[in-house]
Amino acid sequence: MPELFHRKLERSAIGxxxxxxxxxxxGGIVEIAPLFTIDETVEEAPDMRVYTPLELAGRNxxxxxxxxxxxxxxxxxxxxxVERYGPYSLAVESQFDRPMLWGSKRTGPxxxxxxxxxxxxxxxxxxxxxxxVVPESNMPAYAFLARTELRTSDLGQHLAAQQxxxxxxxxxxxxxxxxxxxxxxxxxxxxxxxxxxxxxxATSVSAFxxxxxxxxxxxxxxxxxxxxxxxxxxxFRDTAATEQAPDAED
Amino acid sequence: MIRQLTxxxxxxxxxxxxxxxxxxxxxxxxxxxxxxxxxxxxxxLFSGTLLYPVLTGFYEPEPKExxxxxxxxxxxxxxxxxxxxxxxxxxxxxxxxxxxxxxPDLAFDAAWSTFGRLRPTHTSGVIFGFGGNALIAxxxxxxxxxxxxxxxxxxxxxxxxxxxxxFCVLAVSGYLLGVxxxxxxxxxxxxxxxxLVIVWVTYFVLFLRTIARRRxxxxxxxxxxxxxxxxxxxxxxxxxxxxxxxxxxHAKSYxxxxxxQDAMVQWWYGxxxxxxxxxxxxxxxxxxxLPVRAQRPIFSYRLSILSFWGITFFYMWAGSHHLxxxxxxxxxxxxxxxxxxxxxxxxxxxxxxxxLTLNGAWHRVRDDATLRFMMAAAVFYGLSTFExxxxxxxxxxxxxxxxxxxxxHVHAGALGWxxxxxxxxxxxxxxxxxxxxxxxxxxxxxxxxWLAIAGTLIYVFAMWNSGIIQGLMWRTYTEDxxxxxxxxxxxxxxxxxxxxxxxxxxxxxxxxVVCCYNIxxxxxxxxxxxxxxxxxxxxxxxxxx
Numbered sequence: 065m066p067e068l069f070h071r072k073l074e075r076s077a078i079g080x081x082x083x084x085x086x087x088x089x090x091g092g093i094v095e096i097a098p099l100f101t102i103d104e105t106v107e108e109a110p111d112m113r114v115y116t117p118l119e120l121a122g123r124n125x126x127x128x129x130x131x132x133x134x135x136x137x138x139x140x141x142x143x144x145x146v147e148r149y150g151p152y153s154l155a156v157e158s159q160f161d162r163p164m165l166w167g168s169k170r171t172g173p174x175x176x177x178x179x180x181x182x183x184x185x186x187x188x189x190x191x192x193x194x195x196x197v198v199p200e201s202n203m204p205a206y207a208f209l210a211r212t213e214l215r216t217s218d219l220g221q222h223l224a225a226q227q228x229x230x231x232x233x234x235x236x237x238x239x240x241x242x243x244x245x246x247x248x249x250x251x252x253x254x255x256x257x258x259x260x261x262x263x264x265x266a267t268s269v270s271a272f273x274x275x276x277x278x279x280x281x282x283x284x285x286x287x288x289x290x291x292x293x294x295x296x297x298x299x300f301r302d303t304a305a306t307e308q309a310p311d312a313e314d
Numbered sequence: 315m316i317r318q319l320t321x322x323x324x325x326x327x328x329x330x331x332x333x334x335x336x337x338x339x340x341x342x343x344x345x346x347x348x349x350x351x352x353x354x355x356x357x358x359l360f361s362g363t364l365l366y367p368v369l370t371g372f373y374e375p376e377p378k379e380x381x382x383x384x385x386x387x388x389x390x391x392x393x394x395x396x397x398x399x400x401x402x403x404x405x406x407x408x409x410x411x412x413x414x415x416x417x418p419d420l421a422f423d424a425a426w427s428t429f430g431r432l433r434p435t436h437t438s439g440v441i442f443g444f445g446g447n448a449l450i451a452x453x454x455x456x457x458x459x460x461x462x463x464x465x466x467x468x469x470x471x472x473x474x475x476x477x478x479x480x481f482c483v484l485a486v487s488g489y490l491l492g493v494x495x496x497x498x499x500x501x502x503x504x505x506x507x508x509x510l511v512i513v514w515v516t517y518f519v520l521f522l523r524t525i526a527r528r529r530x531x532x533x534x535x536x537x538x539x540x541x542x543x544x545x546x547x548x549x550x551x552x553x554x555x556x557x558x559x560x561x562x563x564h565a566k567s568y569x570x571x572x573x574x575q576d577a578m579v580q581w582w583y584g585x586x587x588x589x590x591x592x593x594x595x596x597x598x599x600x601x602x603x604l605p606v607r608a609q610r611p612i613f614s615y616r617l618s619i620l621s622f623w624g625i626t627f628f629y630m631w632a633g634s635h636h637l638x639x640x641x642x643x644x645x646x647x648x649x650x651x652x653x654x655x656x657x658x659x660x661x662x663x664x665x666x667x668x669x670l671t672l673n674g675a676w677h678r679v680r681d682d683a684t685l686r687f688m689m690a691a692a693v694f695y696g697l698s699t700f701e702x703x704x705x706x707x708x709x710x711x712x713x714x715x716x717x718x719x720x721x722x723h724v725h726a727g728a729l730g731w732x733x734x735x736x737x738x739x740x741x742x743x744x745x746x747x748x749x750x751x752x753x754x755x756x757x758x759x760x761x762x763x764w765l766a767i768a769g770t771l772i773y774v775f776a777m778w779n780s781g782i783i784q785g786l787m788w789r790t791y792t793e794d795x796x797x798x799x800x801x802x803x804x805x806x807x808x809x810x811x812x813x814x815x816x817x818x819x820x821x822x823x824x825x826x827v828v829c830c831y832n833i834x835x836x837x838x839x840x841x842x843x844x845x846x847x848x849x850x851x852x853x854x855x856x857x858x859x
Contacts, residue, residue, distance in 0.1 A: 070619050074532045077525040081545055084538075084626055088546045091630030091653070092553075092582050095646050099575050105643055106574060124566065128492035130430025140639035142712055144789040147797055155641035158573035163496055166577050166640060170716040171415065173801040195418075200806050202418045204428040218560065225560050225568050 107156040112296035114160055114231055115288075116263045117219045117241040118248040122288025124222075125281050126165065129206070136167030137176040137292065150177040151299040160231050160295075172203060177293030184272050187286045210273055210282040216242040237262055249283040250276060266294075315388055315472075316371030318381065323469050327368050330473065334480075335361040341505070349491040350565040353484055353505070360480050381468070384850055385458045387747055389471040393451030394740060394747070396479055398830045400447055401733075404439025405823040411436055412816035416809060426490040434489045434501045440728065441499060441591065443482045448736045449595040450475055450517070453540045455743060456602045457521060460537060461528030462852040470520045477513035481506055493565045497580050499587045500554050504567040507555040514551070518544050529852045535618045539598035542626050546590040554583035574641055582633040589629035592727065596735050597625075600668055603739040604688045608678060613670035617663045624660025628653050635706035638715060647708065654706030658699060665696035683759040687738030690767060694730025698723060713785040718811070722777025729770040729822055737762065737829060744833050751843045754835035758828055765825035772818030780811035 073079055099105050115123060126132070139145050141152045153176050158164050167174075182190075186197065191209060194201040219241035227233040237244070240258055247255030251269045260267050272286040293299075316324060335358050342354030411432045414420045421428045458465060465471050485502035488494065494501040502510070521544055525533055557567040571579045605612050612618060634642060634650030669692050672679055679689050701723050705714050714720060741759055745752055753759055787807065790798040 071532070074538075077522055077533065077541075080533060080538065081522065081541055084542050084545050085549070087623060087627040088542070088549065088630050090627065091632075095631065095634060095649060096575070096578055096582060099578055099643070099646070102643070127496040128494060129428065130433060130489075130494065130496070132496055133430050133433045136716055138640050140712070140715075142639055142789070144791075144797060148788070148801070153641050155574040158577075158641070161573045162568045162571070162576065163580070164573050164576040165496065166637075168498065168636065168716070169720065171805075198802060200802050202415055202805065202809075202812075204414070204418055204421045204430070205423055206428070207423060208425045218564070221560050221564070222566075222568075225558050229558060229568060229570060230572070 105155060106159055107154050107298060109154075109156040109159075109296040109298040112156065112159070112298070113264050113267075114226075114233055114237075115291070115295075116248055116259060116267060117216070117223060117237075117245040118284050118287045119291050120222060120226075120288075121214060121216070121219060121245060121281075122284035122286070123165075125209070125285045126288060127163070131175075132165045132167045134167075134169060134171035134203070135173065135175045136170050137174065138166035139174055139176050145174070149174045150293065154299050156298055157293070157296060160226075162226065162229060162231075172201075175289070175292055179290045179292040179294040184270055184286055184290065185274060187289055188273050188282060191282065191285065206282075206285075209285055210275075210280055212281045214245070214279045214281050214284050216245045216279065219245055234262075245284075246279055248287060249273075249279050252276070315392075316367060317374055318377055318386075318388060319468055320376050324368060324372055327469055327472070328365065328372070330469075331361045331365045331368060335365070344563040345565065346563075348564055348566075349488070349493045350505070350563060352491060353488065353493070353565065356483060356487060357480070360483065364476060382464055382851065384464065386454070386465040386468075386471060389465075389475050390451045390454050390743075390747060393447050393454065393475055394744065394833070396475070397444060397447040397451060397736070397740070398826070398833060400439055400443025400482070401826045402823070402830060404436055404444050405819070405826055407432055407436035407439055409816060409819045409823050412812065412819050416812040416816060425492070431489050431492065434494060435486045437499060438482065438485045438489070438501065441587070442485065443479075445592060445595075445732055445736070446478060446482070447475075448740070449540075449543065449591075449599075450478060452599050452603075452739055452743065453521065453543075453595070455747070456534075456536050456598065457524050457540065458851070460534035460602065461525055461530060463524060463527045463529055464851050465520065466523035466527055467520050470516055474513055474517045474520060477509070477516070481510045481513060484509070488565070495555070495557070495567065495569065497554060497569070498584050500551070500580075500583060503565050504555070504557050504559050505565070507551065507557075511548070511552060514544070514548050518548065534602075535612070535615075535622070536598045536601040538622050539594045539601065542622070543590050543595035543598065546586065546594070546626075546630075550583045550586050550590070554579055577637055577640070577642060578634060578646065581636040582630070585633035585636060586629055588724075588727070589625065589632075592732050593629075594625065596732055597664055599739045600664075600688065600692065600735055603735075603742045604668055604685075604692075605671055607682070607685045607688065607738070607742045608672055608675040610671050610673075610675050613667050613673070617667040621660040621663035621667065624657070624663065628657045628660065632657060632706065635711065636715075638708050638711040651706050651708055655703050658703040661699035661703075662696055665692050665699070668692035668695075683756065683763040684738055684741040684753075686763055687734050687741065687766075690763075691731050691735035691738060694726060694734065694770070698727040698731060701726065713789070714781060717781035717784040718777045718808070719781025719785065722774050722781055725777065726770070726774045729766070729773065733822070733826075734766060734770075737766065737825075740829070740833070744836055745840070745843070746849070748837050749843050750836055750840040752836075752840065754832050754840050758832045762825045762828045762832070765821050765828065769818045769820070769822030769825065772821065773815050774818075776811040776814040776818060780808050780815075783807055783811075 139149045139152045146152055190197045191206040193205045194203040220238050223233045223238045223241050243255045244259050247259045248269050249272055256269050259269055268290055273280055273282040338354045338357030342351050345351035345354055411429055414429050484506040493503050556570045559567040631653035632650055634646045635654045638647050679685050741753055784804050787799040787804040792798045
């Protein structure tokens with residue numbers, strides 16, 4: 065007699081709350097816990113590097129400005145997406161991303177592989193006023209980024225917090241974080257060589273905003289946009305893909 | 315407000331407010347080089363503002379009458395005012411961001427007014443500000459009446475109400491300053507999240523203790539939903555917001571969940587914020603105010619049980635349908651889709667139960683716009699839950715995901731279900747609570763109803779069109795097998811719909827302003843009702859059973 069049982073349950077506030085907790089917990093536990101234990105969930109990518117301090121600062125600006133509200137960073141396993149944006153995204157590509165920025169809406173295009181697709185100069189012009197470059201665009205203008213000095217003094221703390229969570233930043237990277245942020249945007253400075261030493265030869269060192277006199281938020285954001293999709297080659301190699309793209313008739 | 319508190323309760327209130335002011339001061343000091351410092355000042359000002367009435371009323375005579383002989387309605391009244399203030403704010407921000415998509419220069423070249431920063435002020439403003447305050451206010455009302463007992467606390471209802479609003483203020487002001495975790499519908503940073511946990515636990519204890527002192531053998535169905543809302547939102551909020559702050563002087567934190575796991579946790583949270591904040595809580599409202607207004611008992615007790623446990627169990631599996639075709643493992647996507655489809659059963663059981671309750675009262679639905687608000691809410695609830703299950707099917711989602719269709723779906727639920735059931739409940743509650751004969755103007759309720767319906771339909775149809783066109787343009791190929799449209803082509807096709815959507819939202823906002831005016835005039839100028847049957851604890855009929 066299920067109804068009789070429920071009549072009893074309705075008489076106990078504590079019992080009812082416990083029943084709610086029990087019923088509501090199952091789904092989350094079954095779907096979330098195995099993501100940490102099943103090894104295939106995240107692919108292997110030994111070549112993958114971490115974000116440089118400048119790129120991380122740029123990523124934090126991307127978060128701060130809410131760019132994820134209009135731009136996804138997740139190419140789905142569908143033919144048209146792969147042809148429009150590039151190889152579909154792998155889990156390993158966001159393994160260091162806290163938070164992930166996969167997004168849920170494309171008012172603008174996907175950015176998962178935008179790195180290297182446009183020049184630094186294009187990005188700066190586009191961010192200052194998108195309609196100068198793409199007349200039909202409805203993206204807000206971010207001219208203030210070029211006017212705003214980047215705060216670098218606390219970048220070591222940012223890296224340390226990431227290290228505490230398991231991102232493989234070395235103590236040397238943490239100690240040199242402000243210097244490396246500066247060096248990456250000033251190719252002619254002495255600090256520049258330390259960046260490629262610590263983060264690899266492939267790291268792009270450039271006067272991102274085109275102004276070699278000061279380090280701005282524009283430098284950081286462009287540095288971040290230019291590294292999107294380029295931290296590892298995993299997606300371009302023949303990896304153990306979780307799923308084949310459905311055929312075009314789908 | 316202060317008159318209802320005893321002298322020791324006043325001391326306690328003052329102590330809590332001083333403590334909060336102290337925390338604000340500490341935040342302002344440690345975060346002086348960071349947006350955290352601004353939030354410290356806001357906490358300080360918020361506590362100081364509340365401290366003023368506490369201190370000025372400190373030596374007023376203590377309440378003499380037996381407080382247990384009456385319901386505690388003052389916090390509900392303030393809650394209703396806050397609900398409507400947040401409604402106008404949140405909906406205004408919505409119209410503004412919608413207009414920015416059509417006319418991007420409406421950001422005026424400032425940082426705080428760009429789309430990315432304003433959008434969460436709209437979502438948090440309406441979900442937490444409008445929806446949250448409405449839930450707190452109505453849950454305080456419903457639990458007292460259906461338990462025939464006064465709230466189990468004198469100070470804690472105020473703490474919950476103002477504490478929650480402090481959270482909302484911190485969240486919304488933070489987005490304007492650029493303080494955000496970027497987790498959708500959980501954007502507020504770590505200190506605001508910790509504060510919300512404290513407030514929420516107080517809310518939970520208060521609610522449970524009130525139920526425990528009920529003078530009814532059974533817990534009424536509306537309270538099941540309110541309990542599920544409070545308990546599960548606490549679980550979701552805590553798990554999703556686990557994070558490590560950069561330092562005690564930084565507003566910024568990094569979530570403990572990386573990449574793909576973060577995506578799963580985020581959408582487990584995100585979808586169940588819809589389930590337990592925007593569905594369960596508002597079903598609690600529906601299960602009380604609809605039968606009261608229709609003067610009919612709930613159609614079926616068994617359907618209530620079926621839908622309650624179905625929703626509580628199934629919903630928690632459904633979040634992964636936000637991640638179809640992504641890097642989330644396939645098996646999780648499949649589970650999410652399966653449970654999303656099954657969810658249709660308990661959802662339609664609720665909607666059907668509500669509509670069948672109106673059998674025998676359809677003439678009232680015709681004549682009474684308040685009841686029609688609730689009827690329309692149940693219809694929209696049924697439609698948008700069907701749409702949700704449909705969109706969770708993988709091949710459908712391949713088309714709909716990332717497009718405006720999702721936005722339209724959310725608003726069919728948020729405008730058509732959440733807002734309409736709230737307005738219907740408020741029009742029922744306001745005259746009762748202030749002991750007035752009726753609302754100031756039945757005609758204005760009627761005007762509001764049609765503005766809301768027209769606004770919702772224009773909005774939803776615009777987004778269906780734009781979303782489906784967008785999705786189809788992205789996947790259209792030419793005969794030689796090349797993509798037919800560039801991304802910008804699809805954006806250009808959106809502009810007419812973005813303008814239509816902003817107009818629909820504007821109509822809905824006007825409706826909310828009309829509602830504010832009507833409530834204001836009801837309290838100001840409608841004569842007091844003749845003493846109805848005494849509305850006091852342990853003397854009220856329970857609707858439904």
